[in-house]
Amino acid sequence: MQLTHLFQQAKQASRSVASMTDEARNAVLLAVAEEIRTQSASLLQANRKDLAAMHKSNPLYDRLMLTDERLCAISHDMENVTRLPSPLGRVSHERTLDNGLRLHRVSVPFGVIGVVYEARPNVTFDVFALCFKSGNVCVLKGGRDAEASNQAAVDLIHGVLRRMGVDEQAVVLLPATHEATAEMLNAVGYIDLCIPRGGRKLIDLVRDTARIPVIETGAGVVNTYFDETGDLEKGKAIVLNAKTRRVSVCNALDCLLVHVARLADLPALLEPLAGKNVVLYADSAAYGQLEGHYPSNLLCEADAESFGREYMDYKMSVRVVRDIDEAVDHIARYGSGHSEAIITEDEQAARRFQAQVDAACVYWNAPTSFTDGAQFGLGAEIGISTQKLGPRGPMGLDEICTYKWIVEGNGQTRP
Known part of the structure; x- marks a missing residue:
């Protein structure tokens, strides 16, 4: 295994990183945030090399692209992370036993966290910020x-770490090869947790082949249900924002479900999407209502492949449902457990939807585009967990810590 030495170095670095004070870790993160702004030109130059090799029609192109504005946002998010309280050393349970033993359950870092991800260079900075703040090393x-x-991003971070006397192996970048992925997923004893961030194929590969613990994140087949009492103006704004704010991200809307009683409002509800050239794949009822009211070159009839699909593009499916039960059934069949939403003025219907829909984030009268660690006040995110065991939803500092029991005695022995 050619990468074993890198895993060993990461494991060794995890001890020194965990022993740093929160103030020292914050100082490093603030220095990296400043360096991102200072070195933005070199970061963008490196990014242009990657962009030149990808066609603009590729749904991943937008995710891959860095801009001055996006680099400023990355830097700002890193600064926000430093303002968050440390997740370490928190006592979640304490008691004294009858025999005098004192027990404390205290939050600690996982140690070494591996992250496999696709064309999203911002993830490099986000993962480093959250891992380092929480005392973890990232591979x-x-x-x-x-x-x-x-x-370029890791070179920048390494430069700051060297300057501040911190072990560079606090962040390790593996070669961009399939072989490196295989070695990483088999790094038993070195990597304590693996988090995949990407499409369904990547997540399935990691989950099915890893010999180290995995938290599933990323794949988002997102639905929004426009209920019988949904407000049309709210609905237009929510659907437009959820679909078109950034089509390539996992919280973008993929399927709109519409109550049959609101079929006549469908052209008005979707009219803003036409201005963004969103292609609609509509079932027969929706198609019949939209025909002649939505641009014909952007209107298609839905087929079996139109639902349960993460488009990551200016495309969306539309289905008419009889009631909230059919909407919930559709989500149970086609959703990915990421983010779902209902647009309604009926609080009872909203509460029922939120209770019955099985997803990490369930919205009422708000777009799913808010599913994001920074938007949730977590500073940034290491991923959106779609599983139920362990963390769920946006994973911030608390979600990448574990705990250990601290036991103090005075010579007691067990009978």
């Missing part, structure tokens, strides 16, 4: 599409 495995961008 990063990015895709070939973002190889130059990721290398």
